[in-house]
Amino acid sequence: MPLRQSSIPRGAEMSMYRRVTYGDLAEFNILDTRQYRDDQANNDGNKPPSFDSTDPSRTILGQEQKRWLYDGLRRSQSIWNVLAQQVFFSQVDHQAGEVKILPxxxxxxxxxxxxxxxxxxxxxxxxxxxxxxxDVHTNWVFDIKSDFDNPNSTTVGAEFAGTSISSGGDRASSLHPDILYIENPHLKFFNDQRGYVRCTVTPQYWRSDYRLLDYVSRPGAPITTAASFICENGRPGIRRVSENV
Known part of the structure; x- marks a missing residue:
């Protein structure tokens, strides 16, 4: 993919995290959650939480990138502060019952x-x-909670995960939405179609429209807005505003 000259690797290092600011409207902290992290816990995959996955010494950002992130967020004068990154931030329990199965x-x-x-x-x-x-090839919308195990805990922000444009074909997921919604009360939307997320940002609100296709395996599929969500300035949490538009 195209990269700026400043991103050209120097030896084994390739600096990819960066910050983009749009006046006082929005600041985008573009993170690298691949290069500096500890290896995946429990040999990767979807597994129950363990001492390894909950170990406070483990990092996905690396210490230098985390300091950079915190410093930028402290200094930000923007209305909207965005973390753009590659993998689920919110907790995602894939299994019904008391035992969690997490990515x-x-x-x-x-x-x-x-x-x-x-x-x-x-x-x-x-x-x-x-x-x-x-990177998850499916569509998800979450309230970010101060304690994901307590649905009544404080809502801190919002997460919007977008699908791939074509990878995976017409449908990509074998997940069961009913289980996902039951086990993850902070999950507000799940969908496994192809498409993209259109975000409209104003000083008053952030709006994310999930634009989806019924199929990508042949030309001609109409695109529709399957669902839209709004976050209001100063009011953490997601409100669904329309669907099937």
Whole structure:
């Protein structure tokens, strides 16, 4: 993919995290959750949480990138503060019942550091945190909770995960939405179609429209807005505003 000249590797190093600011409207902290992290816990995959995955010494960001992130968020004058990154930030339990099955490739495999980041967002009163996530090839919308195991805990921000444009074909997931919604009360939307997320940002609100196709295996599929969600400035949490538009 195209990269700026500043991103050309120097030896074994390739600096990919960076910050993009749009006046006082929005600041995008573009993270690298691949290069600096500890290896996935529990040999990767979807597994129950363990001492390894909850170990406070484990990192997905690396210490230098985390300091850079915190420093930028503290200094930000933007209304919306965005973490754009590659893997699930919110907790995602894939199994019904008391035993959780969590993706070790995402922040669930580094849950102590995720809790630290969420606590930082709260205590520093970071304005309107938004997490934008890719790489999961399906569509998800989450409230970010101060305690994902307590649905009544404080809502700190919002996460919007977008699908792939074509990878996986017409449908990509064998997940069961009913189980996902039951086990993850902070989950507000799941869909396994192809498409993209269109975000409209104003000083008053952030709106994410999930634009989806019924099929990508042949030309001609109409595109529709399957669901839309709004976050209001100063009011953490997601509100669904329309569907089947």
């Amino acid at each position: 070790m490739d995402g922040w669930d495999g580094y849950s102590a550091e995720r809790n630290e980041v969420v606590e930082f967002l709260q205590k520093q009163h970071i304005s309107n945190p938004i997490v934008l996530t890719g």
